Amino acid sequence: MTDADTRPTHDVLARRDGALGHLTLNRPAAHNALTLDMVRTIDAALDLWEEDPGVAAVLVDGAGDRAFCAGGDIRALYDARRAGLHAPLADFFRLEYRLNARIARYPKPIVTVMHGMTMGGGIGLGAHASHRIVTERSALAMPEVRIGFAPDVGGTYLLGRAPGELGLHLALTGGRAGPADALLCGLADVHVPAGRLHDLRTALAGCRTAADVDARLSAFGTAPAPGGLDAARGWIDRCYGFDAVEDILAALEAAPEAEARAAAAEIAGNAPTSLKVTLQALRDARLLGLEDCLDREFRVSLSITARPDFVEGVRAAVVDKDRAPRWQPARLSDVSRRDVLRHFEPAEDGDLGLGKPSWAGPRTSASPHGGEERDGVAGASPSRSGDDA
Structure with missing residues (x-):
């Protein structure tokens, strides 16, 4: 050219x-x-x-x-x-x-x-x-959970490295980040x-x-107008620090902050399967490089788009625009751990193959908040030691 x-x-x-x-x-x-x-x-x-x-x-x-x-x-x-x-x-x-x-x-x-x-x-x-x-x-x-999909295009890698639990908040609500919040994350x-x-x-x-x-x-470059996420770090880190979507929702609903209860309402309207898969993916992403995350996302994307929720979510948001999706299943309690883990299994028509083939799969250790691990939830949240694992 x-x-x-x-x-x-x-x-x-x-x-x-x-x-x-x-x-x-x-x-x-x-x-x-x-x-x-x-x-x-x-x-x-x-x-x-x-x-x-x-x-x-x-x-x-x-x-x-x-x-x-x-x-x-x-x-x-x-x-x-x-x-x-x-x-x-x-x-x-x-x-x-x-x-x-x-x-x-x-x-x-x-x-x-x-x-x-x-x-x-x-x-x-x-x-x-x-x-x-x-x-x-x-x-x-990254609003994928609103249409029965899950964060992809390396979004799990990016959101998994945002400070504290800010990335998980954005992923589970599908909410938007303005310029200051994008810089923060x-x-x-x-x-x-x-x-x-x-x-x-x-x-x-x-x-x-x-x-x-x-x-x-x-x-x-100039300084943007202040965003809202930095001031919300307290309740976001507190409420999203669990490894079950049900526990995160309960913490948000019980929080004294009105913003937390609004986040709970947003999450409650999103696809239950997508929410649990997204939580698992972001917890795993903290220990993975970009290429490994893309490999995992490829598996999830092919699997989750084969489910009825994807077609139904796009119908409700883009085709009919009635904003009233009928998720299958409709309740978080009906999404089992096995339902979640199968989305991370190798794709039938071959993996993407960008990262390391030795990745062992989703973790299964107990939640750091104590108690037994619940069906459909992620393993323990690792502490952050840097962007590269």
Whole structure:
């Protein structure tokens, strides 16, 4: 690609701006939701620019002012599952998760501008990059439990490393993090006012090294308005420190803080199976690297999308929009430990194979809060000793 080349490749624009490779997700009417063709286009551009000595860094942003990327195209996945097709889901997850890992390990700086709505697959594109920008209009979320799915695209790795129990709070409620909360949770690195993004892009085009990128972002970065999670750390860490969703809900419902009781109401409306699988996945993720987490998520994604809850959740949220999903089962007590663990078993059509094959599976030790481990719950929560295990 030359400096003058602006090439529409399906729903991604790929061009060179000086020493900057620039990718723009170009489905603004669909909030830049990610399709399989878009994943392939992004991967091909990264192939080209990795070998091009004239490209010093890559910038990824979204068209329009409403969203960086609202996630994967779940309507397309819903249609495939409704038609009884398995291959489209397996192909999408396989290529998407490999792209997530590639972004995290790319040898050149990747700058992502998570302006506006950034959910699910948008987190996978944006939050694994080396330089991650949010603006005052950023809203980051992993809302998968609301549609009978579970956090993926390396979301378990990211949320599992947020301070205290903040990541678990976001995962079980499906709630959004504004710019300050995204920085606190380690999902972003710098806040840049939306009105300065154009000037920042121009400045990045002149970068020649990673140090140049660091300097540009430092020059444009400002402090965001305060978020709400830091002040809520007390009740969040206290209430989410259990290893059974039932115990977490009970603690939230009994808490004196109104925000805690509101969180309990949010969680109670989400898919019971998804909640228990998500808790297990995040507890395990604290001891795993990114590639291992992606491997586990691949297993879970193929398994959980084969369940009725995924189709029902997308129907209620996206198709009919009645916001009244009928989960199967409808009660947490009806989701057994065996029901949870089977989602982590090897996929029938092969594992993703990014991480270490020796992973032993979910832990089964007793809860640190004492008592017997309950059906469908995670093992003991390890203490944090750093990001890498």
